[in-house]
Amino acid sequence: MNAKLQLAVIGAGIVGASCALALRRRGHEVVLLDPEPPGSLTSAGNMALIATSHxxxxxxxxxxxxxxxxxxxxxxxxxxxxxxxxxxxxxxxxxxxxxxxxxxxxxxxxxxxxxxQAEPEWRALLGAHSAxxxxxxxxxxxxxxxxxxxxxxxxxxxxxxxxxxxxxxxxxxxxxxxxxxxxxxxxxxxxxxxxxxVADPRRVTEAVIAAYLAEGGTLERQAVRAIEIDSVGRPRLCLESGARVFDRAVLAAGIWSPALLRPLGIRVPxxxxxxxxxxxxxxxxxxxxxxxxxxxxxxxxxxxxxxxxxxxxxxxxxxxxxxxxxxxxxxxxxxxxxxxxxxxxxxxxxxxxxxTPDSLAVIGTAPGLKHVICAFGHGHLGLTQGAWTARHVADLVDGAAAPAAFDPARFG
Ligand SMILES: Cc1cc2nc3c(=O)[nH]c(=O)nc-3n(C[C@H](O)[C@H](O)[C@H](O)COP(=O)(O)OP(=O)(O)OC[C@H]3O[C@@H](n4cnc5c(N)ncnc54)[C@H](O)[C@@H]3O)c2cc1C
Structure with missing residues (x-):
């Protein structure tokens, strides 16, 4: 495992919240950024399926x-x-x-x-009582x-x-x-x-956030306006409160993610x-x-x-x-x-x-930016794959490879 890192997670939907908790559990300092209440947008209104059929x-x-x-x-x-x-x-x-x-x-x-792995990953992330x-x-x-x-x-x-x-x-x-x-x-x-x-999708994100905060994670209600890269390749996030440099940033802003990558020359369909x-x-x-x-x-x-x-x-x-x-x-x-x-x-x-056009989420290091990690594009399956994604993002930060089929570089 890497030494303790300073990490930012952008977006507190079901995917970002899950990533933040998984990373915090690996011992990193994590700041989760979102101007909206956690889990209140796409992740609130879905049909509640852990859709292992899909x-x-x-x-x-x-x-x-x-x-x-x-x-x-x-x-x-x-x-x-x-x-x-x-x-x-x-x-x-x-x-x-x-x-x-x-x-x-x-x-x-x-x-x-x-x-x-979808349901077992949820049970592991939420813990038996909550699950x-x-x-x-x-x-x-x-x-x-x-x-x-x-x-x-x-x-x-x-x-x-x-x-x-x-x-x-x-x-x-x-x-x-x-x-x-x-x-x-x-x-x-x-x-x-x-x-x-699940009993209510919004409550799942809320349970994840409650665990994350109880385990020492930080949540800030502010938007990331831009991602810049500093001279040693680290992400410098332009926030409403000013710019801040992190060791890694995890981009989990759902449909709003590509807009933050485009100025860096990365286009994701x-x-x-x-x-x-x-x-x-x-x-x-x-x-x-x-x-x-x-x-x-x-x-x-x-x-x-x-x-x-x-x-x-x-x-x-x-x-x-x-x-x-x-x-x-x-x-x-x-x-x-x-x-x-x-x-x-x-x-x-x-x-x-x-x-995404191939129905696979975008999970892995952003092309050419080794300290920016993508965790978005879950389409119909963001609730299903939320905890599974979080495990892979945490593994990636700790040096493992992400599942190849989900590689952000596949779009060329
Ligand atoms: C009708 C419908 C039914 C569905 N049914 C299911 C189902 O049964 N099972 C299933 O698995 N999936 C289902 N889904 C899909 C699922 O809801 C999504 O895949 C999932 O919610 C995506 O989660 P997310 O965390 O990526 O995005 P979101 O929940 O959209 O969260 C993204 C967050 O990023 C934040 N953000 C945006 N820009 C910024 C910024 N610049 N800085 C900081 N934060 C930012 C937003 O405020 C938001 O909170 C359904 C979807 C719909 C629409």
Whole structure:
């Protein structure tokens, strides 16, 4: 292990908070920087899955054939703002390349390796007491209303099984036995028994922060305006309170990370894959586990605070205002899976998945900057991979290599 180092972690979402705690536990002096309350942005509103089932990339071979149908409904599972299209084209081109069969096999292997460690890493980072209070492993169901949607889902679920996920196909009766609140007329579904979910994603970041502060970490509510490099290669952070030099900086600012690298000549293709949720505080029905509304491609997750309906992908850039109709849209189709669902008191949320075109996060030393470490770009899997990422970042600071498939230099 290195001698005790002075470290900065930029961003206190689930990824940065986890990195800060893991580094503090290795004995380093750590300052975690964020102008916002920890875990209050993207990491607050997600669908709460430790999604060990999601071990295939976003784009599968031939995915583009389904795109026109999905885009036909502006409030559907996929939306692209035409105004954002020129900026999006290079990313889409890389997405297409990542959907080639050999790439899908390579990416799935990397995602499966991370998934295998996801829950154990969370349990280690949170400690048994906190982990037992926050994490439940009840599995994940995907249910389908129409036989056509069930049949259309088969190749993707088979691919996940081939990549190593345990999954079984269930008939309507078995679904109803597992989840009595489901509609009686479903066509069937899939069950992933190894998926866990958390009581409330925001509380996970808060638990990590509480441990970090109790163990001597420092949290400062201020933004990093720029990263500069001093004459011996160390990061000099321009903060609201003035400039400060650290031995290493870990960049974990989610979708906002590339903006801090660009002035240093490093370009990482990251897009905001905007997702929405509708939170129902008094849904009137009970689910024992997260359920995917298969025909409509969104999730329904039971949390401590109610039932969360959410998901979908909207490419419109970081700054466009939310289209709240996309969040409101979840309620009516959700009732077709959960008759009797109540929408009173619903609240809406939008967040930015920091998505790379190959669905792999950006973890490792920034190209040409040996004292700046990247830990961002987790797309759909930031909660799943948060603790796993933190272990690799701590190992990297202590001199080990990061997992090659996630190398920030891969984008050329
Ligand atoms: C609808 C939806 C559903 C999802 N469901 C799941 C799921 O079920 N399971 C799963 O694993 N993942 C899920 N995700 C993805 C997951 O939420 C993200 O991958 C994760 O939250 C990203 O965490 P982060 O810490 O990288 O980013 P963030 O949570 O966005 O945190 C980044 C932090 O950086 C700070 N920051 C920005 N700029 C600066 C600066 N200049 N200086 C200092 N700080 C800065 C911000 O204030 C912010 O607090 C979902 C996402 C969405 C949108």
């Amino acid at each position: 071990i295939t990339p976003f784009a599968l071979p031939g995915f583009w054939k389904q795109v026109p149908a999905m885009l036909a409904d502006p409030l559907g599972p996929l939306a692209i703002s035409w105004r954002h299209m020129p900026a999006l084209v290079p990313w889409l081109w890389r997405l297409l390349r990542a959907s080639r069969p050999a790439e899908v096999v390579r990416i799935s292997a990397a995602l499966a390796a991370a998934a295998a 037992d209070a926050l994490i439940q492993r009840e599995g994940l169901l995907f249910v389908y209303r129409s036989a056509a949607a069930l049949a259309q889902a088969a190749p993707e679920q088979d691919l996940r099984a081939r990549a190593g996920a345990r999954v079984s196909r269930l008939g309507p009766e078995e679904l109803r036995q597992m989840e009595p609140a489901l509609a009686p007329d479903l066509a069937g579904g899939y069950f992933f028994p190894d998926v866990a979910h 990251l897009e905001s894959e905007r997702g929405y949720h509708l939170m129902l505080p008094d849904p009137g029905v009970r689910l024992g586990r997260p359920v995917g509304a298969g025909d409509h491609r969104f999730m329904m997750t039971p949390l401590d605070t109610g039932l969360r309906l959410g998901g979908t992908a909207e490419f419109a850039g970081i700054d466009a205002p939310p289209n709240w109709a996309r969040a409101d849209r979840f309620l009516e189709p959700a009732r077709r899976y959960l008759p009797g669902l109540r929408g009173a008191g619903a609240t809406r949320w939008m967040g930015h998945r920091p998505s």
